Amino acid sequence: MFTVEESRRILGAARQRGIKLRLHADELAHTGGAELAAELGARSADHLVHVSPAGMKALAAASCVATLLPAAAFYLRLGRFAPARALVDAGAPVALASDVNPGGGLSPSLPFAMALGCFGMGLSLEEALAAVTVNAAFSVDRHLEAGSIEVGKRADLVLLRSARLLDLVRVGVPAIRGVVKDGRMVVRDVLRSLVHAPPPFP
Known part of the structure; x- marks a missing residue:
């Protein structure tokens, strides 16, 4: 772990x-890492389990994405998650990722x-x-080429098995029907062909 001053020097x-x-x-x-990320114009500050209110405000003012990694906090048994709701309410853009490692x-x-x-963490669906x-x-x-379905962006899509957002967060239930790149x-619904089940929707 680097100190704030060491990080400022390296990142600068x-x-x-x-x-x-x-x-x-x-x-x-x-550690003041969120404040440093905002100061240096970073694209993202990740984890943020112990971000301060001042750090939240700094991230929002700098449009620095708060990339939250709740599975890491879960498996490390930190006993808490990053304050996603407070970050959103402070105006900071929030992303979620797996941090698989x-x-x-x-x-x-x-x-x-x-x-x-x-x-x-208090986010809506x-x-x-x-x-x-x-x-x-x-x-x-x-963001100019991916991340949303808009004219001019790449047609990189995940096709879901259900039209209901709630079904996307059912842990252990396969959510993906196909992948378009x-x-x-590029990926079809192989699960359905394996179990010979009817599709959930036409």
Whole structure:
């Protein structure tokens, strides 16, 4: 873990070389990482389990995405999640991600992250959907080409098995019917062909 001053020096050098910044901040304790991310114009500050009210305001003012990783907090047994509701209410853009890794993020499931976002962190279903789509795209500077269905954007789509948002956060229930990449179907509903079940909708 770097101090704020060490991080400022390292990230400042990266920014001078044209590298877009994102940083893990305030995960295990409040360190001022959110404030630093805002100060340096980072695209995203990740984790934010211990973000301060001042950090929330700074992120909102800088349009720095608060990328929250609730599955990591769950598997690390931190006993709390990032304050997603307070971040949204402060005006900060919020994204959700899995943080899948061999150490603390043991689930690659975005529906699981969304479920934790809704039932553990106070997000609405619509806010959770925006957090894994358009806000996530904004956090990696891809919002002009991906993250929402708009004329001129890439036709990269996930087709869901149900039209109800609530069904997307049912943990353990397959949610994906197909995947479209650049306008081409690249993954079809293999589950249905395996179980010979009728489709949930035409």
